[in-house]
Amino acid sequence: xxxxxxxxxxxGIGMLASFSPADDGDRLIGVWEPSNGKARVKVEKISGKYYxxxxxxxxxxxxxxxxxxVDKNNPDVNMRTVPLKGxxxxxxxxxxxxxxxxDGTIYDPENGSTYNCVIKMKDANTLDIRGYIGIQTFGxxxxxxxxxxx
Amino acid sequence: xxxxxxxxLLPLLLLASCAGETKQLEHEISLPLNCSxxxxxxxxxxxxxFRNFMDSLLKSKGYTSEQLHSVKLVSxxxxxxxxxxxxxxxxxxxSMSTPKSNMQEVAVLNPLPKGSKxxxxxxxxxxxxxxxxAEPNISMVCDVNLLKDRDPDFIMNxxxxxxxxxxx
Numbered sequence: 001x002x003x004x005x006x007x008x009x010x011x012g013i014g015m016l017a018s019f020s021p022a023d024d025g026d027r028l029i030g031v032w033e034p035s036n037g038k039a040r041v042k043v044e045k046i047s048g049k050y051y052x053x054x055x056x057x058x059x060x061x062x063x064x065x066x067x068x069x070v071d072k073n074n075p076d077v078n079m080r081t082v083p084l085k086g087x088x089x090x091x092x093x094x095x096x097x098x099x100x101x102x103d104g105t106i107y108d109p110e111n112g113s114t115y116n117c118v119i120k121m122k123d124a125n126t127l128d129i130r131g132y133i134g135i136q137t138f139g140x141x142x143x144x145x146x147x148x149x150x
Numbered sequence: 151x152x153x154x155x156x157x158x159l160l161p162l163l164l165l166a167s168c169a170g171e172t173k174q175l176e177h178e179i180s181l182p183l184n185c186s187x188x189x190x191x192x193x194x195x196x197x198x199x200f201r202n203f204m205d206s207l208l209k210s211k212g213y214t215s216e217q218l219h220s221v222k223l224v225s226x227x228x229x230x231x232x233x234x235x236x237x238x239x240x241x242x243x244x245s246m247s248t249p250k251s252n253m254q255e256v257a258v259l260n261p262l263p264k265g266s267k268x269x270x271x272x273x274x275x276x277x278x279x280x281x282x283x284a285e286p287n288i289s290m291v292c293d294v295n296l297l298k299d300r301d302p303d304f305i306m307n308x309x310x311x312x313x314x315x316x317x318x
Contacts, residue, residue: 046197047289048249055192068240070260078274081260083241086193086295092252105252 025095028119031055031147032127040147041089050101052090060085073112084109093119106131115139172219172315177207183228183292183306190299196306197291204283208316217316221279225311226257226271228292232304235267238297244271244308245291251281253291260295279312 028050031042040056062069069084093104099121106117106129115131116139122128125146132139183196205215226244230236241260247253256279257271282288292308 044195046195046253046291047199047247049247049253051253053193053293076255076274076276078272078276079255079258081241081272082243082255082258083193083260083295086241086243086293088245088253092247 025050025101027121027124028093028095028101028127032144033147034129035143035145039089041144043090048094050090050093050095050104051088053088054085057085069109071109071112073109075112090117090119093117172317175207175211175314175316176224176311177203177314178225178309178311179203181290181308181310183290183308185294185304185306187303188299188301189296189304191296193293193295194304195291195293197289199287199289202283202286202288204314207314211316213316217318218280218283218314219317220315221283222275222313222315223256223273223277223279223310224313225309226273227268227309228271228306229268229309230304230306231267235265236262236269237264237266238300239304240295240297242269242271242295243293244310245293246279246282247289247291248282248285248287250285 026045028043029045031040032052033040038058039054041052042055043050043052045051057069060068062072070080071082071084071087072080074080074082087107087109089107089109091105091107093101095101101119104117104119105114107114108131115133117129117131118136120128120130127144128141129144130136130139130141179200181198181200183198185194185196204218204221208215208218228242236242239262241258241262243255243260244257245253245255254277255274256277257273259269259271262269290308290310292306294304294306296304
């Protein structure tokens, strides 16, 4: 291999490295939509952990009360007036490397249950969100899409 | 003999459990809460940290941290000097978190009364907050649901009163 070819090869590898995505937890930050399309969830970082807040609901008004939906299934009676729009349904995720965020929980406002959860980023615009009880084997995975595609 | 010993021990066991009655302390903190503009309609967050006061408080009252039994938030008050008060806000929710503990909601008010510059949130009776006070810094996360966009910061002040139960 000539010196010129070697230099081009090194330059090429350097450029590839600079365009590959950084192994950084902040890639989770953004607005995501679950597969059912009922809500949009904005992921933000607070004190080093990641949280997902409902910022849009397809049906924001409760058909029974005719008022904006609240967390009416919360096990804590005093917290049942917390508005669903703005509710943090993803909580306390830590980035563990290899496109995985864990140690967090996901809350299902439709039944008031909280599940352990692990998030895997399949590509820059797709997440596998797996909620489970106890061990990951017994759980359900939903695919979330980034709202503004990168 | 067995029939005699068991009934004799019962009152002693009851006495022992009653001797564990806890003492109560209260402590209030004041925190600036600033939602930095521009702000958009919907939920906006202020998340200041405060320094854990528990060890020095317990020490000043003659207790040790091992005697800490339980901590509850009993009062949460928000005030603002904003000209519109809370009139452009639909609701306010307060949560607590630390790097090692999970975030949980501890108080809420929804809807907010019109014409108010001070609001008192409804606190959770169930939330046990002792775990947060095992860490040096605690985040108080305040989410205010705004009814419309605004450019300037929304500056509030929070007063939070904790009831602390200590074992004798």
